[in-house]
Amino acid sequence: MSRPIVVAVDGSETSLRAAEWAAAEAARRGAPLRIVSAPGLLPRMRSYQAPSTVANALRGIAARALAEAVDRVSEVTAGLLVETALLDGPPAAVVSDSGAGARLLVVGSRGAGGFSALVLGSVSRYVATHAPCPVVVVHEETGAVHREIVVGVRDPDNADAALGFAFEEAALRRANLTAVHAITWPATGPVSSAPAADSASLAAAAAAAQAAAERHLAEVLREWQQKYPEVTTAEDVVRCHPAQMLASLSARADLVVIGRHGTPGAPDGSSIQHAVLGHARGPVAIVPALSA
Template sequence: MTRAIIAGVDGSAPSLQAVRWAAEEAVIRGAPLRLVHATSRWTYDVPLIPQPPSWTVDAEAAVGEMLRQAAQEARAGRPKLEVTTEILDGGAQDALVAAAEGAELIVVGSRGRGGFAELLLGSVSRHVAARSPCPVAVIRRSPAGDRGEIAVGIAEGRGQERLLDFSFREAALRRATLRAVHAWVHPATRAPGDMQPLVYDVEGIGQEEARLLAEAVAGWREKFPDVTVSEQVVHEHAAKALVEASREVDLVIVGAHGGILDLGGTVHAVLHHASAAVIVVRP
């Protein structure tokens, strides 16, 4: 059975954009769509500071109506899409991470109802992207149209098998061109103790980086012969290169290489500034 696509719903405009994006992704994958809303259903008369919002019949009806409207939005124009809704108990951050266990993909809006409007990335989105056991899609705005291309950021070194596998499969499902983006700033050290040169040949290093990128995707080209791949090597910071690429593609896929609570500087910057949807894949 195909694993579900999960979308977090809180009634905000970004979450409804996430629902629409998740619905399209579910159709592409032939997967069911599960819409979830997390809340602490506090029913006890115990004085706490701060006092949690009480869970009443009216509150449950309001959440049920919000999920119903989100499901209606997801089904619009997609009559065969299987959509279910569920209320999760607990705080949104931990509840969504727990719900992601066993899912194909979890989709969240860039911001929810809480926080400040000027923040580009909400705390819930950031937490889910850093902790989720499955890939996380963060949606900021409605897509500008189907450009038929997605971008993936390829870093130096190993441990990117899951990122490349997900990216090639996504490109195959969308019948999209996959742009493999590799950015470099200084010559990479190849072994412990290596020293970076004070002066180096930019053109020569660029050719070496291009060779390494070609080697990284070569096996995946053979595995997915129907996927058209373009390779882009740029001499600039990876975050800047991916944000620039996001203006020209439908989707940017990045690998999180930090610790369990750390997305890494590049991923954090891309989530804040990308113009397209971003999917974060943990190793």
């Protein structure tokens, strides 16, 4: 059996939309869908401390969330192979671990909270930085089809995982791809604040730096364009904060893709990931770097 698409649900509307998104992705990839749910606990309560009546109630909530997700998926995707699983353990950790061996792990941007099964708001952020596979965090605005994939390229020489994922998505969706690379220039302040001679030299240096970055990005993308000739590709080198740009572009993209570097949960790049996840209007994919 091919590797599944996994989606975590808690019964909230956002998680049910995540299940719909995951089902469409599974159908697009010809993959099975696995729907999981993790019974939560009341604050400061550990699994071994929970009275059996509380534990059973929480498991019942999670089981109903699975049933609701199966019903929702069956309404939008016919003939899809679907299995469900009720997970045991701390929700963030067990949902993250459920991505082992998966093509993709999908979560909602926020959950029902309170006494319900899976508080996706905090879980989704943990999963995005710890899961062993690519993670897609689905926001509420997921219905529009723009036929554009946006990929953030932090380091063009270390972006194979994110670029490979983005090109594959664009090919599957018959979408265009825009690769965005942000540079910061000048480091010492705005050009307009410098003396005239210095201002001219700074402006020339900034233009040269941008041109060099554009050439470098185009060179890196050329290999992927040869592998996916059907994907129309554009490069965009910008001088602004990358998270702000990517969050803005999420309003017009079917998916924004960013890479995750370092060990799971490491701070490297996490501020950009959290900023994009916190402000995006559409689905965001977090793709771990390829193993060395």
